[in-house]
Amino acid sequence: MDTEVGGDVGAGVRPRRHAVVPGPRGVPMLGNLPQFGKDPLAFFTLLRERGDMVSWRFGGKRCVFLADPDCIGELLTEAEAGFDRNDLGISFRTLLGNGVVVAKGADWRRKRSLVQPSVRPKQVRSYAATMAGCAVELADRWSDGQRVDIKREMSALTQRIAVRTIFGTDSEADAEAIGRAMDVAQREIGAEFRGIGGLLPDWVPTPGRARIKKAVKVIDAEVSRVVAAHRGGDSERPDLLSRLLEARDEAGTRLSDKEIRDETVTLYIGGHETTSSALVWAWYLLSRNPRVRAALGAELDRVLGEREPGFDDYGQLPYTQAVVKETLRLYPTIWLLTGQAKEGSTVGGVPIPAGTRVWSSQWATQRDPRWYPDPEEFRPERWDPDTGDDIPEYAWFPFGGGPRVCLGARFAMVEAVLVLAVLARRFELEVDPGEIRPVPTLTLQPDRDVLGTVRGR
Structure with a gap:
């Protein structure tokens, strides 16, 4: 060798x-x-x-x-x-179960074939209006000179998008409960993976494993409640969960309740955690690079003018896409x-x-x-x-590659570009001085609160 x-x-x-x-x-x-x-x-x-x-x-x-x-x-x-x-x-498996990210062999191929249609380009197009609409709601609440917690704002925004596109619901309580539990799960997965806990057998109890079990119970309860509400409902609903419930494999078999839970959590992480983190890092980098910030604003002014972006604008915003790609290069969520x-x-x-x-x-x-x-x-x-x-x-x-490339890659890119376009067309964010270091948990997170000031363009 x-x-x-x-x-x-x-x-x-x-x-x-x-x-x-x-x-x-x-x-x-x-x-x-x-x-x-x-x-x-x-x-x-x-x-x-x-x-x-x-x-x-x-x-x-x-x-x-x-x-x-x-x-x-x-x-x-x-x-x-x-x-x-x-x-x-065990902490990683406790959160994700045996979803498409974890499954192997024939089980993985079956699950991928059932999940993939929900995130194809045609379906992502149908979610674009929700992505941009949620960002507009946030932009309407911001004002020049306002102090914001950027990490919290981006997390709440992408949670709202995920809850609407995945669950087809608009409950803030749902987003908050799942979001808090997901934060705990992320921290515990990262801590176990980096420490000696990762070498311990699954049956060994630790405080961290107890905390993630408690967090996952919250996630499971919320997912189960929403799944139950979907059962027997309108089969034409456009959300991802409804599509998963209707999906059938070659033998005509649907995903089980446990499989629905695992894939829903996987999609939630892909649609919320990764995009939220990427947007926080993008604002951090833009705040420290006035030249890039000006070039981004110029493209948004030229392409959008005074209107909000839609899916068809995605391909017309190459520099905005490049800002997201460069952010994911320097601070890859995974x-x-x-x-x-x-x-x-x-x-x-x-x-x-x-x-x-x-x-x-x-x-x-x-x-x-x-x-x-x-x-x-x-x-x-x-x-x-x-x-x-x-x-x-x-x-x-940043999204892997080959046959196991992240199924939600296009969803995440379109979401990040449209959200950035909505907000950066109207505002710049001055992130407070001081270096922010990345912390590798399940995803790459800032080591502290990311605070800043909203400035109207």
């Missing part, structure tokens, strides 16, 4: 080293877990600087970290043939992907022993200077198809 298989490259570009090189030394029993747990993002960056394929140990488990886009592409596109989904712990090698697996021509956990990190690869000149700079222009950077496939993968 130590043989170099990469080819020659141009001057000034680090070679792609398709060979497994050793990572930093670990400690007995725990391996590199202390380093990983202290700061996973810094640890993955360190591994990327060691090479494109780096060995390390998560406790007693053998791992390989991938930094090269070609290798990451193999991990993602061979997700079913060469790699199993990794078990990310910050790692992992799989487990099957018998006969290879990556980059290198055999990977069965059972090895194979990792990649959007955070590390999407800040690699080989693919992104001045990688720490917020520069949406790098996504211009004519003049932007030459970015390899799978050097940007």
Whole structure:
């Protein structure tokens, strides 16, 4: 596994080293877990600087970290043939159950075929009016000089969109109850995953596992109540839950109540948590980059004028899309992907022993200077198809890729672009001074409240 298989490259570009090189030394029993747990993002960056394929140990488990886009592409596109989904712990499974993100093999293929029609482009188009409408409601409540908690505002907004599009209801109580429980679940999943709790057997009770069970009970109760209200209701309702309840597989079988619950929670996380986080980071970056803020405003003025955006405007707002893409590059909501090698697996021509956990990190690869000149700079222009950077496939993968690409990717992109267009057309947000650091929980979250001042344009 130590043989170099990469080819020659141009001057000034680090070679792609398709060979497994050793990572930093670990400690007995725990391996590199202390380093990983202290700061996973810094640890993955360190591994990327060691090479494109780096060995390390998560406790007693053998791992390989991938930094090269070609290798990451193999991990993602061979997700079913060469790699199993990794078990990310009891807290993760407690929240997501056995939904499409977790399921394997034939069970995964069946669930994907049942869920996918609910988030196809035609369906996303039908949700666009709700996305923009909720953002308009928020914009109408803002005023020049108003102080806001940006994280709370974006979370409440995307919760409202999720509750309306997924559940077909407009109850603020629903959004608040699920949102509070989801915040607890996120924190506990991140804490268990980064710490020694991730090495404990499922049956070992811990305070964190007790907290996530309590939070999931709240989520399950709300989902069950809404599902019961949908049963026997109008089958033509446009919300995602109604479509899931009507879906049938090739044998004519519908999703069970447990499967409905799992897929609903998965869609909620994709439609709320990821977009909320991306919008918070976008405002943070825009506040610190007046040039980008001005270019965004110019596009919105040119395309929209005094009207609000709709789905048909999505394709007419390339710079707004680029702002979202660049935000997701620097602060990817989903910050790692992992799989487990099957018998006969290879990556980059290198055999990977069965059972090895194979990792990649959007955070590390999407800040690699080989693919992104001045990688720490917020520069949406790098996504211009004519003049932007030459970015390899799978050097940007905030939604994963291959057969297991996030089903809600288009939903999330359209939502983020339309919400940003509505709000940034009318306002700028001056985020309070001070660095905000990312905290890797289930998603990448700010380490503190994000406070700012609304300024009318």
